[in-house]
Amino acid sequence: MLIFLHTAPVHVKTFNNLLSEMAPTIPAHHIVDESLLAMAREQGLTPELQQRVDAAILSAVKRSSDVVLCTCSTIGACAEGTNRLIENTILRVDRAMAEQAVVCGSPMVIVATLASTLAPTKELIVDAALTAHKTIGIIEMLVERAWPKFEQGDETGYFECIAETLYVAASIGKVVVLAQASMAGAVDLCPDITVPILTSPKMGLEAAIKAHKSKI
Numbered sequence: 001m002l003i004f005l006h007t008a009p010v011h012v013k014t015f016n017n018l019l020s021e022m023a024p025t026i027p028a029h030h031i032v033d034e035s036l037l038a039m040a041r042e043q044g045l046t047p048e049l050q051q052r053v054d055a056a057i058l059s060a061v062k063r064s065s066d067v068v069l070c071t072c073s074t075i076g077a078c079a080e081g082t083n084r085l086i087e088n089t090i091l092r093v094d095r096a097m098a099e100q101a102v103v104c105g106s107p108m109v110i111v112a113t114l115a116s117t118l119a120p121t122k123e124l125i126v127d128a129a130l131t132a133h134k135t136i137g138i139i140e141m142l143v144e145r146a147w148p149k150f151e152q153g154d155e156t157g158y159f160e161c162i163a164e165t166l167y168v169a170a171s172i173g174k175v176v177v178l179a180q181a182s183m184a185g186a187v188d189l190c191p192d193i194t195v196p197i198l199t200s201p202k203m204g205l206e207a208a209i210k211a212h213k214s215k216i
Contacts, residue, residue: 007037053078093204107137109173162186
């Protein structure tokens with residue numbers, strides 16, 4: 001079983017569609033808990049949040065072959081932290097993206113629509129750079145006006161706000177990293193940008209599928 005931990009219901013469809021294309025025979029189970037992101041935004045990555053993420057994952061895992069993919073970048077570190085408790089593989093959706101970003105070079109531009117996601121994404125990329133023994137430069141860009149549109153269900157407006165920023169980001173960086181899985185659709189609005197724009201859903205799912213197959 002491939003278990004998804006989401007903090008927004010919109011991701012269920014996104015990852016179901018991707019899984020049906022990439023590995024349709026793998027069964028999936030989705031957990032959606034919006035309160036985890038709300039707590040992270042209000043209080044940060046606290047021990048209390050770690051406990052709640054632990055509980056959500058532990059209650060969903062039923063067998064040793066189950067793999068968990070957390071699709072929320074803000075709480076990704078907490079999800080990975082649950083690896084200390086069980087032998088199952090627990091992945092954060094943006095780790096593979098971060099590793100690829102380091103390969104692409106710098107300066108790299110991290111674009112986010114939530115301030116609470118910038119620090120976790122930067123920390124992840126710095127960790128990936130240290131592992132790869134590379135020195136990187138990071139520029140952060142926050143598209144604050146976009147998130148209210150996401151909360152209102154205005155997907156088109158959300159992507160349009162992000163796309164405007166992507167053109168700026170692409171003019172100053174060698175690679176652009178979209179910090180949140182929800183942002184991926186904005187890339188389709190920027191077909192003329194030649195700088196690599198990295199998104200997490202497909203790369204993160206590829207890593208999860210690989211982990212799942214290794215356990216069978």
